[in-house]
Amino acid sequence: MTAKALTQQPIRHYGMEALRVLGALLIIFFVIFPIFWLFLTSLKNEGDTWSSSLSFTPTLSNFSQLFDGKPYDFGRMLLNTFFVSVVSALFSVPIATMAAFAFSRYRFIGKDLLLVAVLASQFLPGVVVLIPFFILFRDLQLLDTLTALIIMHLSGGIPFGIWMLKGFIDSLPVEIEEAAVVDGASEFGVLRHITGPLIMPGIVTVTVLSFIGSWNEFMFAFILTKTDAARPMMVGIMSLSGIRGTPWNLMAAASLILMVPVFILSLSIRRYFVQGLTMGAVK
Amino acid sequence: MQRGKYFKIILLGPALIILAATAAYPLGFTFAMSFRNWQLAKSFTPQDFIGFDHYVRAFTDDIFLNSLKVTLEFVALSVPTSILLGLAMALILQRPTNLNRFVRILLILPFAVAPALKGYSWRFMLDPGYGIFDQMIDFLFPVLKDIVWLQEPFWALTALAITEIWGWAPLIALVFVGALGVIDPEIPDAARVDGANDWQVFRHVTLPLLRPIIMLMTLLRIIYSLRLFDQVATLTGGGPGRSTETLNFFIYRTGFRFLDIGYASALAYILMAILFVVTFLYVKALMRDPQNDS
Numbered sequence: 001m002t003a004k005a006l007t008q009q010p011i012r013h014y015g016m017e018a019l020r021v022l023g024a025l026l027i028i029f030f031v032i033f034p035i036f037w038l039f040l041t042s043l044k045n046e047g048d049t050w051s052s053s054l055s056f057t058p059t060l061s062n063f064s065q066l067f068d069g070k071p072y073d074f075g076r077m078l079l080n081t082f083f084v085s086v087v088s089a090l091f092s093v094p095i096a097t098m099a100a101f102a103f104s105r106y107r108f109i110g111k112d113l114l115l116v117a118v119l120a121s122q123f124l125p126g127v128v129v130l131i132p133f134f135i136l137f138r139d140l141q142l143l144d145t146l147t148a149l150i151i152m153h154l155s156g157g158i159p160f161g162i163w164m165l166k167g168f169i170d171s172l173p174v175e176i177e178e179a180a181v182v183d184g185a186s187e188f189g190v191l192r193h194i195t196g197p198l199i200m201p202g203i204v205t206v207t208v209l210s211f212i213g214s215w216n217e218f219m220f221a222f223i224l225t226k227t228d229a230a231r232p233m234m235v236g237i238m239s240l241s242g243i244r245g246t247p248w249n250l251m252a253a254a255s256l257i258l259m260v261p262v263f264i265l266s267l268s269i270r271r272y273f274v275q276g277l278t279m280g281a282v283k
Numbered sequence: 284m285q286r287g288k289y290f291k292i293i294l295l296g297p298a299l300i301i302l303a304a305t306a307a308y309p310l311g312f313t314f315a316m317s318f319r320n321w322q323l324a325k326s327f328t329p330q331d332f333i334g335f336d337h338y339v340r341a342f343t344d345d346i347f348l349n350s351l352k353v354t355l356e357f358v359a360l361s362v363p364t365s366i367l368l369g370l371a372m373a374l375i376l377q378r379p380t381n382l383n384r385f386v387r388i389l390l391i392l393p394f395a396v397a398p399a400l401k402g403y404s405w406r407f408m409l410d411p412g413y414g415i416f417d418q419m420i421d422f423l424f425p426v427l428k429d430i431v432w433l434q435e436p437f438w439a440l441t442a443l444a445i446t447e448i449w450g451w452a453p454l455i456a457l458v459f460v461g462a463l464g465v466i467d468p469e470i471p472d473a474a475r476v477d478g479a480n481d482w483q484v485f486r487h488v489t490l491p492l493l494r495p496i497i498m499l500m501t502l503l504r505i506i507y508s509l510r511l512f513d514q515v516a517t518l519t520g521g522g523p524g525r526s527t528e529t530l531n532f533f534i535y536r537t538g539f540r541f542l543d544i545g546y547a548s549a550l551a552y553i554l555m556a557i558l559f560v561v562t563f564l565y566v567k568a569l570m571r572d573p574q575n576d577s
Contacts, residue, residue: 020375020378021382023371023372023375024375024376024382024383024386027372027375027376027386027389027390027453027456028386028389030449030453031386031389031390031392031393031453032389032392034393034404034405034408034449035392035393035396037408037415038404038407041407049413050413051413095297095298095301096298098293098294098295098297098298099294099295099297099298099299101294102291102294102295103295106291106294108291108295114299116566117302117306118302119566119569120562120566121302121306123506123558123562123565124306124309124310124555124558125510125531125551125554125555125558126510126512126531127531127534127535127538127547127551127554128309128310128313128551128552128554128555129305129306129309130538130539131309131312131313131316131538131544131547131548131551132308132309132312132313132316133305133309134538134539135323135544151305152305154301154305155301155305155306158298158301158302158305159302159306162298187290188290191294212395215397216397216398216399216400217397218397218398218399218512218513218516218517219512219513219516219535222516223535223539234397234399234400235399237399237400237403238516238517246406246407248407251403251404251407252404252407255400255403255404258397258400259395259396259397259400262395262396262397263392263395265395266391266392266394266395267388267391270388270391273391274454274457274458274461
């Protein structure tokens, strides 16, 4: 720091500092308040929902009411969400890891073009993919099944995983792998025992982001499912709105059940979260 | 490493097969169907080839033109606001004090909330009878007291934009905090030595250095805004009237409500064409960005 900058600072120091702290507090309010309000609402009984007073008797009855199976089977729908998210991640992560390794470590014809295609395919509007698959699923009697949803989720998860994991593998020095080959490791052995463990943070990140992506997905499920047997909870919440209005206390409880796991997962991979969601725009 | 011809086929095979099935095949199929008549309710197979009729029809279809207008209005309402708000937040949180470090962690949360859930929860908070935000706005701006947020075209679209801004501005702030962190502190210091005040340093030093990342985030935001769907379904349902019916939502209605597969395919391709231009710019900017070597 230079002499002039030092002498200038104390003059506005306290005023600026107070403004910055105030700004930070405003940001906290902006970010947290809607979530906090949802949390409060999820603990209210139906009567208290209409009031904005902070004094009410908290109750967990909304959560138990959601899972009593009537008239909508939220237990089943939450299980659907979980199942689709886990299976999609289990399929897409290994497939993406293999492809990312090939893209990072091997040369082949059309590689650059293929990479751009992989990146661009993540930005395909969902409806373009949905139109043919809707018809295909109808012909194959797969409409309103979990299988259909998993297939749709692979379409987004794999290119995303390839793109992110390629970044992780690129940052590893190739010499380690070459040394292993000299020592007699097979090519699969290199991926399995050398590269794989070294990019474990990347694999965990992609698995978590793939899981979150499926968990939060709405459009595919909205269009492809009809019954509680296949419907993820994200869409199922909609059926809470009836002719007699919406029971917001139940809606808030259901929303919170879907939000909290994603909060925990997002915070656990905080370091890579931004990078993942901007397709590697930021490192 | 230049060995293992078969090994790389094994590595790439599964990914390429799935990409061919879930990206290349839909692209081809939808393109082909956009030139044919096909009402799924009337026939299980595509009908006659009609050339560019669907595309011509689109540009004389008031409902389509409306959805295009709504989509562009949404981009105009939500993209610049989220970028500016994100930038302001980043400048506030720039320095690594304990408070700022804590707030930066919280910035992830709104983005982690599923877009569909943003729609549900804001519908609740903007409810004219008892919504907390309705009450806060009424208190702060008594002029707006009589507004029933989701019943008036402009405010309904604004409400949609708010859900997006709430989710994105904090994430954008996080990105900008990262970008501000890698600026060499000697550059702004040198400007101060030369007599620049804080505003001049920001305007002529910091902002130009942030330009590439601002550009990148703006393009990314446009891509996501053009594809807006979830909150339309859960917050406004496209209403009142068709005032929040985005292009993506109109395609959904045409294809999956009215089962007009041919027309929906053509509309989807129009959306694709618009997205293609922005995505092309984004990928180009991403590849050129010097701090990004992948």
